[in-house]
Amino acid sequence: MDDHKRSYYRNLSQTLVKKFARRGIDALYCDTAAEAKDAVLELMPSGSSVTWGGSMSIEQAGILDAVREGNYNIIDRSDKGPGEDPRIMLSKQMMADYFLMSTNAFTRDGELVNIDGMGTRLCFLVAGPAHVIVVTSMNKMTRDVPSALQRIHDQATPPNCVRLNIPTPCAATGACGDCHGANTICCQEVITRHSREPHRITVVLVGEELGY
Numbered sequence: 001m002d003d004h005k006r007s008y009y010r011n012l013s014q015t016l017v018k019k020f021a022r023r024g025i026d027a028l029y030c031d032t033a034a035e036a037k038d039a040v041l042e043l044m045p046s047g048s049s050v051t052w053g054g055s056m057s058i059e060q061a062g063i064l065d066a067v068r069e070g071n072y073n074i075i076d077r078s079d080k081g082p083g084e085d086p087r088i089m090l091s092k093q094m095m096a097d098y099f100l101m102s103t104n105a106f107t108r109d110g111e112l113v114n115i116d117g118m119g120t121r122l123c124f125l126v127a128g129p130a131h132v133i134v135v136t137s138m139n140k141m142t143r144d145v146p147s148a149l150q151r152i153h154d155q156a157t158p159p160n161c162v163r164l165n166i167p168t169p170c171a172a173t174g175a176c177g178d179c180h181g182a183n184t185i186c187c188q189e190v191i192t193r194h195s196r197e198p199h200r201i202t203v204v205l206v207g208e209e210l211g212y
Helices: 003-022 033-043 056-060 063-069 086-094 122-126 145-163 169-173
Strands: 026-030 049-052 098-101 105-107 112-116 131-137 188-192 201-206
Touching: 003 026, 003 201, 026 033, 033 063, 033 131, 033 201, 049 063, 056 063, 056 131, 063 098, 086 122, 098 122, 105 145, 112 122, 112 145, 122 131, 122 188, 145 169
Parallel strands: 026 201, 049 098, 098 131, 131 201
Antiparallel strands: 105 112, 112 188
8 A cells, every 4th residue: 555545544544533432432543454453452351252253354464363372262153063053152252252343334424334144243243242343444434324335235245255155146246136035145234323332342444455
C-alpha cells in the first residue's frame, strides 16, 4: 500500500473511531495485519478462554496461529466430537471470555453489517461471550447499510462459497443469484447499530486488505 493511501486510512480511522464510540463500540487502527495481530493479543489477558467464528481475516492476519501458540484456554469449534450434539459446542463458545471474528462490511457511520448461514457466528456477536473482537480491513467500509449488503452479495459471499465448496449459483457464476435453496449461506442478516453493553465489542481496523 502506498504512503498516500496509508495516510488516508489513518485519517479516516480517527473519524471511524468516534463513530463507533457513539455506538458503544471501541475501535482502534493498525497499519498492518502484523500490528493488528499484536493488538488483538494485547487485548486478551493470559489464561482467557478464546473462541472464534469462520473468518479469513483473522486467519490471514496470523491471529489464530498466535492464539493457539499462546497461553489461552482455546474453545475450537472443530473439536466437536463425532455424533456430539452441536449445541454442546455452541454452549461452550457462548461462555468464552473472547470471541474473534471479522465483519462482512461496516458503514462509515459505524454500523457492522453481516450475513450468515446458520447464524453460529453472528449469534455470538449479538450475545454470549464477554468480549467480541472484530478484525476488519478498511476496504470493507461502505456508505450505508444497503451498500454494505450489496458489497456482501457481490464481493464476499461468492468467494466464500467457492472457498467452502458450497454449490450456490454465485459460486458458479460469480454473481448473486438471490437463491433460496438449501445451500444458501445468505440466511441471516445482522445489523449491529449499537452495543447495549459498552466496550463489549472492539473493532480492530486494518490498513492492509484482509478476507473478502
